[in-house]
Amino acid sequence: MFLTVVKALSLGFMKSLEIFGLTLLGAIPLGLLISLASMSRFKPLSGLTKIIVWIVRGTPLMLQLLIIYYGPGIMLGNNWWGTGSSGRFIAAMVAFILNYACYFSEIFRGGIEGVPKGQREAGQVLGMTNTQIFFRVTLMQVIKRIVPPMGNEIITLVKDTSLVRVIAVYEVMWEGQSFIKSSGIIWPLFFTGVYYLVFSGVLTVLLSKLEKKLDYFKV
């Protein structure tokens, strides 16, 4: 029994990891684009971006999952996502990437706007090009500013991956819960908790290492 449980949970955990990894992979670049759009001097673009970010951050991720998955089929009479588990997975990834990109975009925006204007100007009067100023002056300071809040979001993402079960993507918690129905045992669910703890624990250690690494300077 124990082996069966571990096997099932590990399978679910792989799914959770996949969601986690793909969300970061998609949401970081998309978040950067959104943050740049929200800082654009072209008012319609920055305005529209800010409204989207406001909506996404102001509503539960679970609601977004449901609407993104069921919305096209019911409202437009056309289920883009197709049937079957791969369609549900893609819909889940779209919802997660969009949601996290909006959160990340606010962090990036804060990080970029937080670099004092004088830093850029100091680079300018030293004859640096805009590219040089970005890579040699601004970037490190932005990274240092965003690592702690990004860390918080990333740890939240670990736990948020469990939400995909509302559209029946079978991640680790779904697997754990299935044993209640099938075998009337609850300990697999506790075991699920261990997966989350170990995963977020490892990430916490890695993130604080990174923060320490950036401790050599102050902004």
Place this chain on the structure above:
Amino acid sequence: MALLEVKDMRKSFGSVEVLKGISFSLEQGQTLSVIGPSGSGKTTLLRCMNFLEIPDKGIINVAGKTIFDAESSHLNDEQIRRNRLHFGLVFQSFNLFPQYTALENVSLAPRLQAKERPDFRANKKEIYEQIESRSVDILRRVGLGDKLSNYPHQLSGGQQQRVAIARALALTPEVLFFDEPTSALDPELTGEVLNVIKQLANEDMTMVVVTHEMSFASAVSDNVIFMDGGHIIEQGPPAQVLGDPKEERTRQFLRGYDK
């Protein structure tokens, strides 16, 4: 011929004209102090000289060559960048790069500039070594030979400002501008920065210093400009402008400094 010549420089923000036609010139090796009440346009003048703001009108000549003329065609980013290399600017708030050591702050811009040299690829190592040893020399000159590997947050305000001066000197500007270099410092730290500027004046560096330190201005400058409301009210040698001003407004301003 004057090293630096500025003719009728004007700058407005929105509908507010902040510089209303500034003209002055500066000989090689001279130090010019700029004094004036808050809001008179001193910082704006320095920012225009360094193209952090683009003047609406006016001409800037360096060694007889016109590098900027608001009337003629617009400069692109690259031309502006090249123009900036004639000048250096030391900010009131230092603006050191926090992620770099004192030495790296000083050598960064020269290293980036070296990449434009035709012989860069062939002699990269020697070029970087030269830049490093020159940067060390400059930091020694400003009295920071023992702080090369300190990060800005490990330095006092006075030391940070001296690194900022070294950083500007590393690009061998033809004219070095200072915007109230000691205003952000505790009183006991202003001396070390002013001494470095004095030393530069003795070494015949050409400088424009915006300052509220009247005794410093009268001790080091060859000329003083008094600005008010975007105009130059009075200019001349310190003995005249500070010692025996002709204009009532100058006298009024200076009275505020008599203790």
